[in-house]
Amino acid sequence: xxxxxxxxxxxxxxxxxxxxxxxxxxxxxxxxxxxxxxxxxxxxxxxxxxxxxxxxxxxxxxxxxxxxxxxxxxxxxxxxxxxxxxxxxxxxxxxxxxxxxxxxxxxxxxxxxxxxxxxxxxxxx
Numbered sequence: 001x002x003x004x005x006x007x008x009x010x011x012x013x014x015x016x017x018x019x020x021x022x023x024x025x026x027x028x029x030x031x032x033x034x035x036x037x038x039x040x041x042x043x044x045x046x047x048x049x050x051x052x053x054x055x056x057x058x059x060x061x062x063x064x065x066x067x068x069x070x071x072x073x074x075x076x077x078x079x080x081x082x083x084x085x086x087x088x089x090x091x092x093x094x095x096x097x098x099x100x101x102x103x104x105x106x107x108x109x110x111x112x113x114x115x116x117x118x119x120x121x122x123x124x125x
Contacts, residue, residue: 024125025055031116032109036125041102046122048074048103049110058121061113068110075100075107 023039037045039055047053049067059067079098113120 025122026125027106027109027120027122029109029113029120030118032112035105035109037102037106039124041099042122044099045071045103045106048099056121056123059113059119061117061119064110064114064119068107068114071103071107071110075103 025037025039025042027035027037027042043053043055046055046057048071049059050070051057051059051067109120112118
């Protein structure tokens, strides 16, 4: 019997969430370890870099500086009241990391790519 959907269960504080058709995206660079993210978060970050949002795609070394600058401007924007409430509710079992927190590994990858004059790519896992 074949299944048409992928199901992923994530446990956090003894609560489980069922995610159907969850896509994963892998970011790759020659000078940094691979980064795997859920597709919805990855797409937000790709769009924050002023990229098209296409997966698979990538950035040439010449475009890294502008992409990093765009991403930093989005994640460093002042938090809205609801985002601030989410950050203050760490004790809440439904808490999730902010986009800024999720962007840290990608920011580090972009900084490394900028330093080494290297590009990055992303693709579906």
